[in-house]
Amino acid sequence: MIRIGIVDDEENARRVISKYLERYCENYEIVFETDEYQDAIDLSIKHNPDLLYLDIQILNGLGIDVAANIKDETNTKIIFTTAYNEYAIQALRLKAFDYLLKPIDIEDFIISLNKALEIIKTEKNNISIVPTISIVTMSGIQLIDKNNVSTIKAEGSYCEIKLIDGKSITVSKPLKHIENQIEKNSTFIKIHKSYLVNTSVIKSLDRTTNEVILKDDSRLPISRSNLKMVFNFFNH
DSSP states (O other), X not given: OEEEEEEOSOHHHHHHHHHHHHHHOOSEEEEEEEOBHHHHHHHHHHHOOSEEEEESEEBTEEHHHHHHHHTXXXXXXXXXXXXXXXXXXXXXXXXXXXXXXXXXXXXXXXXHHHHHHHHHHXXXXXXXXXXXXXXXXXXXXXXXEGGGEEEEEEETTEEEXXXXXXXXXXXXXXXXXXXXXXXXXXXXXXXXXTEEXXXXXXXXXXXXXXXEEXXXXXXEEOOGGGXXXXXXXXXX
C-alpha cells in the first residue's frame, strides 16, 4: 500500500490530485490532506507518507519550509505542485523528487507518479523494477521497457522510438520530453540533437565519418558539438 499526503491551500487543487490518483494509481491510501503550514509538518512527521504532494503557497507559511522541516524526520518523496517556478532551485537543494507547475499537465503528473512509484516499491520490497519510459498513445498510457529501446529520433514536434525487435512507435512529443525520463547515468547517450541511442546496440564508432554504427549495421551521425563527449564516453 502506497501512503500519500496532499498539502494545498486550494480545495479544488487537492480534489484534482485526488482524482488523478484515483485514475492512475493502484493500491494507495491518502493518509492526510491539509491546507495549513504547521499541520503539514505535524501530519507528515506523524504519518511519514511514502509520497507527499506539497504546494508552495499554503496557509501561514511556505511548502518549501515544510520540506526543510520534515526532510530529516521522514523518508517521504516530495513532489511540489505550484504556480511559482522561482522556488525550483530551493526544491532541488532540498532533494525534492519532482516539481510540477500548475495547472498540472496530466502527462507530467503520470510520468512523475510512475517514477515515484517505481522507487518507492523498490525501496519497500528491495526488488529490481524494470525501468520504463511513459508515453501517451491514442489508447492511453503505455510503459516501454528502456532496455527494449534501440534509438529515439526527433522528428520536429514528434519522436520515433525504435525498439530492438524492429518495431517503431511515433510519439507526439519532442525529444526533450523523453530525454527528461532517462537518467543521466543510464545506458542512453545523446549523439546528436536529433538522436538518443541505447549504447547496448552500438557496435562501433567511425571516426572518419563521425558516425556510430549499430549492431544492425545502420549508421547515425554524431554532431560536432557532441563528438568529444561521445568519444570520451566510450573511452572509459
